[in-house]
Amino acid sequence: MAFQWSVLYFLVLLQVSFTPIFAGSSGEEEFSEELLLRPLPDRKVLAHFHFESRAPPTEIYGHHHRLFPKAIYQLVQKFQIREMELSFTQGRWNYERWGGFNPITSANAKPPGVELWAILDVPPDQVDASWKNLTHTLSGLFCASINFLESSTAYSSPDWAFQPSSRSLRYGALPREAVCTENLTPWLKLLPCRDKAGLAAILDRPSIYRGFYHSQRLRLTSTEVGSEKGMESGIVLEQTLTIVLEPDAQRPNTNHLGGRVLQPSWSLRSIFGREISGRCVLAKYSTVFIEVERNLVSELKKLGRRRGVAEIASDSWTDPFFDLSVTPDKTIKEMNVTHGDSSSILYEFSTEKYLDYEPFDVGLTWKLPVVWSSPQAPFRASRFLIGSGNQRGSIAISLKSTEPGEGFMSDLAREGCTVRVDVFQVVPWYVKVYFHTLQVFVDGRHRRVTDALEKIHVSPSEDKVSPGLMEMVLRFPCSMKSATLTIEFDKGFLHIDEYPPDANQGFDIPSAVVRFPDFQASTYYLKDNSRKSALLSKFQEKNLLLSYTEILLVPLATPDFSMPYNVITITCTVFALYFGSLLNVLRRRVGEEERFLKEASMRKGMLPQLLSKLSAKLRGKYKDSPQSSSSSSSLLNPKLMFKVALVAGIAVGWHYYFE
């Protein structure tokens, strides 16, 4: 009896001792998909897809994966990627209308074209070679020309302005890269259910590309390599697709109220043309959220008070203003809200229970008109070019204070309060920036650069080798209305091979990144740190407030591309004429023969001269003698004469003899 108990105890002990090994990681592959829909103030709808796939570390789980895409796993292993982000974007994120201060904007508002940055865990002298191979592999994987980032003129290594300090970070952007179905196809093939089942099945390609903005992003974080082994789950692959669409524009409703027009009603079917018809059984959870952001909530509250509607419980007080076609499973309110602010509301629909019976479609119908604006970042950053001509110009970055509203900065508007702004800019080598010409204007007045500039890191460009990098930390007073930074540049000359086929369009300067480290765009929805929703836990992370400026198009001096052809033609003609004439002149013996004859005859005297002329005439009738024998014939001339004379003499003698 005691022996059995001891054995049992021993077994329990063994099991207990084993579990801590697995306790650190989840030990299982996970895949989740979520969709967030949010109405935007300018009659558009934001649709944000979030697909997250986790793979446990290789030491525990091994190399074979069920859900995690093999291509990405091999990518991480081969290039020792610690972190990587690749985004394909078309369209410009409209910060004024669509918001600049929420987690989706700070993570998903990307510059147009392709942006790639990666932290590779290899020795510093091998980072560039690994980056080059990584760009080629990604270009083959995603059907884009990412391999143009391989040359050292296309990427740069920022120190601290882009990501908190990392030695082996490489950043590159292609502003003019087109994004189309061929980039989405392989991106969707990384998902376990592809685009056949689950949320990805509603992605109707024409609807996506008809939108005002679409951005597909791939974010890889791995603790496979380097330090922190076995700490957290091995590889996390996050794929997001952010689309801003306009629902089918119906005739503006006659339900005017004070001259305002009703916002368009929309549903999944009206914006995508499809409904969610099948479940992705490989997904751990598949959720649809509809978010009503806090400014809209406060606007609705104000309108409700005006109309005398009492503020009831959170899930029913919005009834007067809009209707949801499906009753939400859960209503989540934002927590940790600063005083006086309203809180955003999230309606959650978990698709599992619906899809057993019928396709799932959720829609929002507006009943009364409402106008609101999205929360903004403290400053609206934009960038433009100054100057004209093909020789020089200036780049200006302007920061305009947005009306923050509702005590956003009121507590910061004390005396001596400053706002920190980080600026990160990369210019190609043919835009030769003069860093000593940096000027700062605050509220229209010229200031000393050292007043505003706290820290600056500059990596000057090298012709045809590396681009120019500029990282700055600026400090401005909180009450400032506007600030402008200008910097002058000279335009460089490119070799004729370096011009693209459409050279007269101009050349692009990639977007600059403006960061506001004093603020965080996080929204707290979850009570505890439970991993029930990957999207909401992303919202809760320390999201830095980022803003991308516009891309600048710089016209450079272009050569006349027909010149090589012209030069070759002219040179060949000149050479042909010269050498042709030269050879002709060398070969021809036009006057030489006559001259020689004249000389010979002048030596002989009159009679042989006449005789030789006679013979020449006779001979001229016989033959068109070749030039080679002309010399021989001229030599034999006297001999022949002698022979003829001899024969004539013999004939005469013969005649006399026989007479």
Add this chain to the structure above:
Amino acid sequence: MANTLSLYRTVKRLGIPDDRIILMLADDMACNARNKYPAQVFNNENHRLNLYGDNVEVDYRGYEVTVENFLRVLTGRHETAVPRSKRLLSDEGSHILLYMTGHGGDEFLKFQDSEELQSHDLADAVKQMKQKRRFKELLIMVDTCQAATLFSQLHSPGVLAIGSSMKGENSYSHHLDSDVGVSVVDRFTFYTLAFFERLNMYNNASLSSLFNSYNPSLLMSTAYYRTDLYKRPLDKVPVTDFFGSVMETIHTDSAYRGFSVKGTDKAEIKAPLNLKASQAERRALSAYHQDQISDFNKEVCSFHCIWSTLHKTVVEKIEDADTFVNYGLVVIIPLVAASTWLWR
């Protein structure tokens, strides 16, 4: 672009997977801001078929479509970093279909409006491919103006080429889509597609029926093809050899064949020996034959040769008139002497 995409769709429909297709599109038309129908490319006015579809993979696009990259793909000379999806991974048993369309002319094809691919460059690349054993059979289809001139310089065996027009002729587009604002497909490709839309994977239509289906009056140009480098008769070659991927399956009732297999093996083994023997014999024969002929030459030569040597010497020596006179004199004197002595 609709030309290439239509053929891409046909070829995928008949069984060739994406990793066996290298698609090079120089322009971004589908998602261009000026396209009224984003992510959609049509090859017909009725907009019935969206060629771009949901599942397209473009390997080279935009500025990457250059003559250099095209020739690198054909010859396989890539940098080490280039991924597999951008390489032509073919071997000596492969059948390759190469379809080119765009603006072209006498012995060239335009790339990106700034470069040309010349016919002798293409011929050299194909020659390299043959030397490196990168294909067994190659079908080149060209749909440009004066397309037949592009493959006029080819000289490698195993290559079949068809062009939409001959030298001096233009290739025309089929119809204009006034909604989109451009002509959507060219005539040659349109009729090629019409032929393939009638087919499915298991038809065994032959290449000769494809080539004969082109009507010059409908095409408004002559579709010219050259078969001088291609050994197999065209009516025996199924179109799915190039345009589709059909695996030949032989249905067997039992899992094993048992001893009967040996017999066939034996037969197979024998045949080459026979061949070899006959070849050897032929060689011997030919050698013998050659010797005989040379002997014959020698025999006959005796009479013949003297005359020819005489002739040669005489003719060669007499290069100009004065030597002729000399010889004449030399000959005349004894004759005159003899004649006078006779008539004395």
